[in-house]
Amino acid sequence: MITEYAEVEPKREEVDSMPGPTLIEFGTPWCGHCRRAQPLIAEAMAAHPKVRHIKVSDASGKRLGRSFKVKLWPTLVFLRDGKEAAKLVRPGRTEEIKDALSKIE
DSSP: OOOOOOOOOOOOHHHOOOOSSEEEEEEETOOOHHHHHHHHHHHHHOOTTSEEEEEOOOOOHHHHHTTOOOOHHHHHHHEETTTEEEEEOOOOOHHHHHHHHHHTO
16 A cells, blocks of 8 residues: 655546546645545555555645545545546545456446
8 A cells, every 4th residue: 555645646648548447536745635545545555455546635736636626635536547437525534445456347
């Protein structure tokens, strides 16, 4: 499981062309909601090792987050072959993350 948020975000064109299942997690390391969600995400991802997990440090003015209409952290965007299949904002239960992961794998 990735623990650090990447400061440099991929370009939307790169994300749109990623094959297979991908989870993009938008947040920041200092966000309390993001920190609380980490064990939930880790537990859900443990059963889905083939899902690519990208953590992006988000802020106003960051293009990738705006292109996915991110307003609150963490926001989890679940993609299958570059197409959005589900989105969760501030998930509070492992089950809801597992349900979203099942839509992309």
